[in-house]
Amino acid sequence: MTARIGVVTFPGSLDDRDTQRAIRLAGAEPVALWHKDKDLKQVDAVVLPGGFSYGDYLRAGAISRFSPVMETVIEQAKAGLPVLGICNGFQVLTEAHLLPGGMLGNDHLHFICKDQKLRVENAGTLWTSDYEQGQEISIPLKNMDGRYVADQYTLDKLEAEGRVAFRYLVRGEAADGYGNPNGSLNDIAGITNEAGNVVGLMPHPEHAVEPLIGSGRTDGLPFFTSILKKLVNA
Amino acid sequence: MARVVVDVMLKPEILDPQGQAVQRALPRLGFEGISDVRQGKRFELEVDGPVDEAALARIHDLAESFLANTVIEDFTVKVEEVAEAAK
Numbered sequence: 001m002t003a004r005i006g007v008v009t010f011p012g013s014l015d016d017r018d019t020q021r022a023i024r025l026a027g028a029e030p031v032a033l034w035h036k037d038k039d040l041k042q043v044d045a046v047v048l049p050g051g052f053s054y055g056d057y058l059r060a061g062a063i064s065r066f067s068p069v070m071e072t073v074i075e076q077a078k079a080g081l082p083v084l085g086i087c088n089g090f091q092v093l094t095e096a097h098l099l100p101g102g103m104l105g106n107d108h109l110h111f112i113c114k115d116q117k118l119r120v121e122n123a124g125t126l127w128t129s130d131y132e133q134g135q136e137i138s139i140p141l142k143n144m145d146g147r148y149v150a151d152q153y154t155l156d157k158l159e160a161e162g163r164v165a166f167r168y169l170v171r172g173e174a175a176d177g178y179g180n181p182n183g184s185l186n187d188i189a190g191i192t193n194e195a196g197n198v199v200g201l202m203p204h205p206e207h208a209v210e211p212l213i214g215s216g217r218t219d220g221l222p223f224f225t226s227i228l229k230k231l232v233n234a
Numbered sequence: 235m236a237r238v239v240v241d242v243m244l245k246p247e248i249l250d251p252q253g254q255a256v257q258r259a260l261p262r263l264g265f266e267g268i269s270d271v272r273q274g275k276r277f278e279l280e281v282d283g284p285v286d287e288a289a290l291a292r293i294h295d296l297a298e299s300f301l302a303n304t305v306i307e308d309f310t311v312k313v314e315e316v317a318e319a320a321k
Contacts, residue, residue: 059303062300062303066300095303097305100305101305102306104244
């Protein structure tokens with residue numbers, strides 16, 4: 001028996017199939033979930049994928065957050081269900097207040113699409129345990145609304161509690177020289193909730209799981225192997 | 235029938251690059267003396283029936299939970315008398 005990991009498709013999701021593929025490559029069973037269906041089909045974990053659900057109307061993630069499937073996701077995430085939000089999925093998680101802060105348009109007002117270097121700041125979450133603490137990885141970043149913002153109190157709390165899970169690598173030799181890609185405060189690329197079962201990030205690990213494509217790296221695969229090991233050994 | 239207007243603005247401490255881009259274009263258009271521009275959203279809700287206290291309270295809840303994300307935005311709710319359109 002392997003773990004069953006659900007992937008929600010909202011109207012406008014783009015990366016649901018890639019995410020299913022990444023889950024399969026990691027050795028788990030992907031389960032398609034539909035935004036209008038409250039039933040999570042007894043999955044062991046849920047991924048909210050990237051894309052432009054509802055065209056980013058109102059605010060990115062703001063309308064999807066009220067979809068029927070999210071009612072169940074919110075309820076079960078609070079009870080410990082592992083949930084990963086990638087890009088638009090991260091935006092949905094902040095809109096649903098499962099993660100603190102909010103997402104706004106990139107500070108330079110342009111769409112961004114490139115390989116992005118990150119540092120793993122918290123390898124203790126359910127979704128990051130196959131990384132080394134402090135490991136530097138490169139995975140694609142592609143978004144319009146990638147600027148993470150939060151008030152100073154929230155930022156201080158996230159930093160103090162080690163809840164910044166990923167940070168854009170903006171300085172030092174390993175950085176790509178372009179600096180902070182979107183104006184995110186504290187260079188935050190991803191965060192976790194207090195319990196470590198809910199993680200959200202803007203870059204796309206599901207696009208970096210096969211050596212043949214993209215930047216030729218599999219730096220995103222540990223997201224999916226991390227959760228699989230946790231679920232299988234649970 | 236009445237119209238209720240909900241205005242949503244980014245909180246003052248949050249950077250508004252769109253507003254800045256507008257502000258930077260102003261001198262080119264010959265508009266001097268405008269030091270800052272911030273851009274927001276305006277929602278016009280056409281309400282069936284009277285806009286009484288209960289209706290306003292419901293709209294306030296709607297604005298707080300959906301039209302604005304109060305983590306990053308502030309909002310105001312105001313009632314606007316709709317001029318009777320000629321029919």
